[in-house]
Amino acid sequence: MPTINRWRVLTGAVLILFCTGAIYAFSVWVGPLAGAHEWTPAQVVLGFTINGAIAPIPMILGGFFVDRGWTRYSVGVGAVLFAAGFALAGTASSLGMYYFWYGIVAGLGMGFAYSGCLNNTIKLFPDRKGFASGVLTAALGTGTVVAAPVAQAIIKSAGPDAAYVRMGLAYLPIVIIGAFLIKTAPVGFVPEGWTPPAGAPAVVNKTWQQMLGTPTFYLIFAMLGAGAFSGLMIGSQLSPIAQTDMFAISAATAAVLVSVYAICNAVGRFAWGAISDRIGYINSVIVIYVVVALSFVVLLTMNSMPGFVIGIIGLGLAFGGVMGVFPALSMNTFGPRFQGVNYGIIFSGYAIAAYFGPKVGASLGGGATGDYTQPFIIAIVVAAVGVALALTTRVVLAKAKAEVPAAPAGARA
Numbered sequence: 001m002p003t004i005n006r007w008r009v010l011t012g013a014v015l016i017l018f019c020t021g022a023i024y025a026f027s028v029w030v031g032p033l034a035g036a037h038e039w040t041p042a043q044v045v046l047g048f049t050i051n052g053a054i055a056p057i058p059m060i061l062g063g064f065f066v067d068r069g070w071t072r073y074s075v076g077v078g079a080v081l082f083a084a085g086f087a088l089a090g091t092a093s094s095l096g097m098y099y100f101w102y103g104i105v106a107g108l109g110m111g112f113a114y115s116g117c118l119n120n121t122i123k124l125f126p127d128r129k130g131f132a133s134g135v136l137t138a139a140l141g142t143g144t145v146v147a148a149p150v151a152q153a154i155i156k157s158a159g160p161d162a163a164y165v166r167m168g169l170a171y172l173p174i175v176i177i178g179a180f181l182i183k184t185a186p187v188g189f190v191p192e193g194w195t196p197p198a199g200a201p202a203v204v205n206k207t208w209q210q211m212l213g214t215p216t217f218y219l220i221f222a223m224l225g226a227g228a229f230s231g232l233m234i235g236s237q238l239s240p241i242a243q244t245d246m247f248a249i250s251a252a253t254a255a256v257l258v259s260v261y262a263i264c265n266a267v268g269r270f271a272w273g274a275i276s277d278r279i280g281y282i283n284s285v286i287v288i289y290v291v292v293a294l295s296f297v298v299l300l301t302m303n304s305m306p307g308f309v310i311g312i313i314g315l316g317l318a319f320g321g322v323m324g325v326f327p328a329l330s331m332n333t334f335g336p337r338f339q340g341v342n343y344g345i346i347f348s349g350y351a352i353a354a355y356f357g358p359k360v361g362a363s364l365g366g367g368a369t370g371d372y373t374q375p376f377i378i379a380i381v382v383a384a385v386g387v388a389l390a391l392t393t394r395v396v397l398a399k400a401k402a403e404v405p406a407a408p409a410g411a412r413a
Helices: 006-025 027-037 041-053 056-067 071-089 095-122 129-158 160-181 208-212 215-242 251-279 281-301 305-334 339-346 348-364 373-403
Strands: none
Touching: 006 027, 006 071, 006 095, 006 129, 006 160, 027 041, 027 129, 027 160, 041 095, 041 348, 056 071, 056 095, 056 339, 071 095, 071 160, 095 129, 095 305, 095 339, 129 160, 129 251, 129 305, 208 339, 215 251, 215 281, 215 305, 215 339, 215 348, 215 373, 251 281, 251 305, 281 305, 281 373, 305 339, 339 348, 348 373
8 A cells, every 4th residue: 555644635635725715705806896897796796607607527527537546637737727717817808808717717727626635635534534524625615714805905905806816826836835745545545543443334436327326326416405505595695685674784794794604614614524523424414404494593583683693603604514524425425436526426416506595595585675584494495305315315325334244344445
């Protein structure tokens, strides 16, 4: 078995994902960019939509490269594309160029980098899959928390274009250093001093074709979509919701609460990733859905500042948990060998939620009185469906586990 320092690889992945987290600070640019170029906010937002819409392509293709041992090249190219696309977005003089640099180039780069960093590194932590997934996705969330105020400061002093250029150029050396720390996880890697517990079922590695032939895939795919729905809905419209008649929060305070939500999102990724290693991935997902439902109940029944704060804290932690737990759940269910492609396909469930979540909030919420009752009720129903899916998945997985012979102590994946 080749020697590899898994903590060094984790560090490199964290550096890269921290930088790519700037993508999710996008809302900071919308108004200033529209004003600077005489574009409409909707035209600017389309760049972010393009960025997210192409995510499954580099996720799956990057996973293909990772599963074949080309991790450093896939991550390195992706990281450079992200930083370059981010910087060059600040040079765009037309919407077409902006969509190309920010939507396509930076979007492809982020997908390759995210897929490689996440799926490769988790393979190095078979003993702590949830922990590794939580740390990596928390790095992404923390990058968003840091990027937002930095971008705001640069925009205020030099404009939105300068913020893209300066931040992209600053990220470039960081992601290059991170890429040099990346190494491909050896097949069947077992960390020194750890042996798989005796009596555990033998690891069964499924290709994507085999995965698609199981009912478990469709359950997990739907679970991810249900889990991401509420977080994307509230995250995309948190500030407008806060300022409606339901809560009557000022714009300045709403801006602070957006940061609170982002911080909870980052904390939830790490916390739930670590918790899931102890109580199990499906059990964690069930608790997360319950937290989502209760948080929306609070928002519906406590139309006040305290109620809104409690609600968004719960939703932020839960959304972070979804992003932190599902990569580990995927590998635990379908094996580490083809995790790259497998999770890339599963992640398409997130892309679907990214379309419907914000759309439901925007189309059914607001209005003359700013009433978001309907979207909140729909989110509670979706969370309840998520619980039902998770309970069904637990039964299916238990049955499948019973049919797999136990692996001898010390057996490798």
